[in-house]
Amino acid sequence: xxxxxxxxxxxxxxxxxxxxAERGVSVRLYEMRPRLMTPAxxxxxxxxxxxxxxxxxxxPDRAAGALKAELRRLDSLILDCAERTAVPAGGALAVDRERxxxxxxxxxxxxPRIRLIREEAPSIPDGPCVIASGPLTSESLxxxxxxxxxxxxLYFYDALAPIVxxxxxxxxxAFRASRYAWRSPASDGGQDVGDYINxxxxxxxxxxxxxxxxxxxxxxxxxFERSILETGVPDRFFEGCLPVEIIAARGFDSLAYGPMRPVxxxxxxxxTRPHAVVQLRQDNLAATLYNLVGFQTNLTWPEQKRVxxxxxxxxxxxxxxxxxxxxxTFINAPSLLEPTLQFRERRDxxxxxxxxxxxxxxxxxxxxxLAGVNAARVMQGLGPWTLPQTTMLGALCxxxxxxxxxxxxxxxxxxxxxxxxxxxxxxxxxxxERSRGYAERALADLDSFLASASW
Numbered sequence: 001x002x003x004x005x006x007x008x009x010x011x012x013x014x015x016x017x018x019x020x021a022e023r024g025v026s027v028r029l030y031e032m033r034p035r036l037m038t039p040a041x042x043x044x045x046x047x048x049x050x051x052x053x054x055x056x057x058x059x060p061d062r063a064a065g066a067l068k069a070e071l072r073r074l075d076s077l078i079l080d081c082a083e084r085t086a087v088p089a090g091g092a093l094a095v096d097r098e099r100x101x102x103x104x105x106x107x108x109x110x111x112p113r114i115r116l117i118r119e120e121a122p123s124i125p126d127g128p129c130v131i132a133s134g135p136l137t138s139e140s141l142x143x144x145x146x147x148x149x150x151x152x153x154l155y156f157y158d159a160l161a162p163i164v165x166x167x168x169x170x171x172x173x174a175f176r177a178s179r180y181a182w183r184s185p186a187s188d189g190g191q192d193v194g195d196y197i198n199x200x201x202x203x204x205x206x207x208x209x210x211x212x213x214x215x216x217x218x219x220x221x222x223x224f225e226r227s228i229l230e231t232g233v234p235d236r237f238f239e240g241c242l243p244v245e246i247i248a249a250r251g252f253d254s255l256a257y258g259p260m261r262p263v264x265x266x267x268x269x270x271x272t273r274p275h276a277v278v279q280l281r282q283d284n285l286a287a288t289l290y291n292l293v294g295f296q297t298n299l300t301w302p303e304q305k306r307v308x309x310x311x312x313x314x315x316x317x318x319x320x321x322x323x324x325x326x327x328x329t330f331i332n333a334p335s336l337l338e339p340t341l342q343f344r345e346r347r348d349x350x351x352x353x354x355x356x357x358x359x360x361x362x363x364x365x366x367x368x369x370l371a372g373v374n375a376a377r378v379m380q381g382l383g384p385w386t387l388p389q390t391t392m393l394g395a396l397c398x399x400x401x402x403x404x405x406x407x408x409x410x411x412x413x414x415x416x417x418x419x420x421x422x423x424x425x426x427x428x429x430x431x432x433e434r435s436r437g438y439a440e441r442a443l444a445d446l447d448s449f450l451a452s453a454s455w
Contacts, residue, residue: 012353012368259294
């Protein structure tokens with residue numbers, strides 16, 4: 001049997017390689033780093049996280065939590081590595097990004113049926129293949145994908161949030177708390193509580209911050225970059241990754257109702273809810289680094305230092321990493337792919353991860369899992385899996401391959417993609433109860449599917 005070629009050593013490519021190898025297929029995994037670096041990556045490890053270190057909610061009645069529950073049933077490598085390198089994050093799953101990437105790299109390279117090749121794949125290989133090249137696909141490979149697809153790629157821009165040193169945060173101003181779970185230090189024996197560090201702002205402090213943010217200098221952009229970031233054309237933006245300055249430009253209160261919303265938090269100094277709050281989330285196991293939640297930005301680095309130090313508690317913040325923008329490339333999946341993630345015009349070619357228009361770390365890993373399983377099955381003469389639409393992964397794959405091509409935009413896992421619950425009283429349930437219903441049905445239907453499918 002010929003080898004399966006997988007292009008890209010990110011979350012989806014690593015997961016695809018593992019799943020195919022576990023099913024007896026020999027895999028050649030191509031990763032161009034460190035020979036050819038990207039604007040966002042800093043090292044050569046597989047599954048390097050370049051944005052947030054959070055993999056989303058772990059709660060079973062949240063869409064991200066439901067997807068994780070399915071991935072546990074499917075023996076996901078990425079999820080297992082994430083849970084082994086987790087850091088405190090309330091109800092979310094966040095990881096020490098360095099230990100996580102180290103573990104994924106160690107397990108993939110130790111697999112006897114996976115050969116890691118540190119070279120660029122400048123074109124789509126012949127034979128069985130999974131393209132999981134991600135949002136920073138090289139120019140040569142992107143051109144070959146465009147040639148095969150017969151259309152231009154679509155582009156939007158993703159952003160990295162700044163990371164600060166924990167010891168540089170002024171904890172006489174900032175406070176620890178998770179939303180809706182605050183307790184005063186006195187009631188907790190003087191111990192800090194909550195997984196997030198919160199920097200509260202009064203109305204006046206918020207107004208000064210927004211004014212400075214809107215007047216700050218941004219990084220100079222080129223050509224089509226300007227048409228996207230400076231005009232904010234809706235069909236080119238993915239709302240979940242908007243730069244904080246773009247959100248601020250939509251209206252004075254847009255940040256206070258967005259990433260700086262103060263709901264569920266009480267400032268222990270004042271005993272009241274602040275007008276706005278900046279949350280910082282632990283970024284490594286040693287708890288020495290924290291990232292600014294939702295603060296992706298395209299400001300110049302000197303301006304980031306000036307403006308972000310206006311946030312109470314961050315006046316002397318030491319920035320370990322500044323925010324930046326990077327390219328994100330994806331194909332028009334509804335025109336090109338089946339729900340199996342097969343390319344319609346070539347049955348031995350699969351796409352996985354962010355290049356398909358799936359968003360979110362776990363969505364990327366999940367599509368890598370399905371593509372790896374299905375590539376192995378096709379190579380072994382078996383039919384590829386089409387997961388039930390009532391499962392989160394099945395619904396996500398169905399959406400990105402059946403959405404309206406003219407208006408297609410990247411999508412994260414969410415319960416709105418799933419068919420309605422069939423029981424007669426489902427409409428009378430509360431939102432959380434309906435979400436639990438979707439999640440429970442998804443697992444039950446996945447279990448039924450796996451029981452009847454050849455594993």
